[in-house]
Amino acid sequence: MSPERHQRAVEILETKTGLEYSDDVEHTREWADALAAADDEGVDAAPLIVNIELPGFAPQGIRDLVTGLADDLASRDGIAAAEVFLIRTCRVCGCTDMEACLGGCWWPSPTDDICSACTPASGGVR
Ligand SMILES: [Zn+2]
Numbered sequence: 001m002s003p004e005r006h007q008r009a010v011e012i013l014e015t016k017t018g019l020e021y022s023d024d025v026e027h028t029r030e031w032a033d034a035l036a037a038a039d040d041e042g043v044d045a046a047p048l049i050v051n052i053e054l055p056g057f058a059p060q061g062i063r064d065l066v067t068g069l070a071d072d073l074a075s076r077d078g079i080a081a082a083e084v085f086l087i088r089t090c091r092v093c094g095c096t097d098m099e100a101c102l103g104g105c106w107w108p109s110p111t112d113d114i115c116s117a118c119t120p121a122s123g124g125v126r
């Protein structure tokens with residue numbers, strides 16, 4: 001148990017039950033309840049890193065909005081950082097490098113975010 005969690009449990013115990021913390025108290029039900037309460041508060045939880053993925057074709061306005069949201073998140077307790085990632089996403093079917101279309105697809109154009117399965121001119125895979 002971390003010192004922080006122990007400390008918090010002692011506080012909860014003493015404010016809730018009026019009991020004073022001692023070694024004997026650790027054998028009581030009240031102590032178990034205080035520990036559970038400290039757990040509920042997430043005292044031990046490691047700060048989170050939040051990753052937000054956005055399609056690469058998202059308009060600038062949306063990107064700014066989401067970036068602002070990420071900054072806001074990063075300033076909250078329990079969140080260490082929030083990052084926005086632009087993921088190249090087919091603007092027709094929504095597939096990405098991580099999740100290609102059934103049967104596989106590729107990017108016929110270096111600039112246009114449309115995959116081969118959605119580009120009839122490329123001869124498609126289906
Ligand atoms: Zn596609």
Ligand SMILES: [Zn+2]
Pocket residue numbers: 090093095096100101104105106115116117118
């Ligand atoms: Zn695709």
